[in-house]
Amino acid sequence: MTIAEFDETLSSVYAFRRFFANLYLQGNGIEIGALNHPLDLPASAQVKYVDRMSVPQLKKEYPELGNVNLVTVDIIDNGELLTTFENETQDFVIANHFIEHCQNPILTIKNLLRVLNKNGILYLAVPEKQHCFDRDRPITSLEHLLKDYQEGSEWSRQYHYEEWVELVEKEPDETRAKWMVKQLMKREFSIHFHVWTGKDFIDFLIMLKRELHFPFSLERVFDNINETITILKKI
Template identity: 50%
Template sequence: MSIIPEHMLQARRKISNKYLIGQGLEVGALHYPLWIGEKANVRYVDRLSVEELRLQYPELNQYKLVNVDIIDNGEKLERITNNSVDFIIGNHLLEHCENPLATIRNHLSKLRNSGILYYAIPDKRHSFDLDRPLTSFEHLVRDDREGSEVSRIEHFHEWVVLVNKVKDDEIDASLQKLLEINYSIHFHVWNDSTFPEFLLRAQKYLNHSFEIVHVEQNDTEIIAILRKTNHGLLAKLKSYVRNSWIN
């Protein structure tokens, strides 16, 4: 794991200090939790305990991992009460999510009104995803509607071949090993143009349940701040009233 340059950390701190206030969560912080200002408190969520994370990521042995406060699926956050937190941090999380659209939907449900989502993703042009094809929005919609299982093997195969550069006669064995341990690969890939496009299309797809407050290229990553709105609720209310009149 590479060390994050100070200028990137400073940009993260500036955005965190401006938007993250109150009680929140950070999902998958591992050894690089986001800096939090005095006006914020955070609990750490991960899918595994620290001991299990050590086994999953031996390359992090030299680093201190954050204490995991809540063991939960970071895409679903089923142990978190709806409308209970002011912000959720997913720093380099969305690319690890099998269903990013459902993840955003679920995260929004956990936020209080006007709550904040802090997302950062790696720009594929500056990462080991360089040789991988960009993820289309249509692909993400299919995963959301049909279930991410329909493309799971495809993603792992792509990872083995284009990231790990495994030779042909070793592909199947490597693929099976990663599947067995449920290794957290990058399922999806964006760059500086497709990630903002994804956010805009997701905003419409998710019934304008969030507004895009801030998007910033931070060297090798892209940071986005989304704010929960009540537009989706209003749309449901209008639909209910309209149908009531019709009936």
């Protein structure tokens, strides 16, 4: 793909994101982990940005962001837990390219729904594995996700880092690979812990609805080139 083709694709991705934001988002809400790609919102929506670190801390932790303009972090909080937020206080929550970074996605979605008002909107965009560096990794099974939720995610943490080093970093040297895993775990480096295709992510949401009785309706699913956009309404 040429630079011009990449820019055109990125422009299309953002255009469809804006389209659904204009359709569904209004009132007061939060966006988690926006970094340098905040969702473009309609005038009817006011947002505060949440991240686990301040901007200077993010740039120190991720040197590749050093020269990138990041949104100002209004609230420092763990996006998986949102402990600084009371129940039913937000009209919308935006979490684009965030769920795959969560070690316990089911608990995360439970908390995202917890802070939403009735009829509040959860706006999710999840990368399609075939269109990113996850292409060689296996899909995260529903059984795996349930075990993370029921037993905690510590059991699978090292496994995810090992898979990352092998299938994303593609480190061939076993000794160096083990060292890399230890360093990533020590830093609690944010990788894609979980991997989905659009279909598999929808199956995951259906499981949350049917088996765990999470209080949402699936309002919209859209294949947005290299990601899947899903709009959930709290009920």
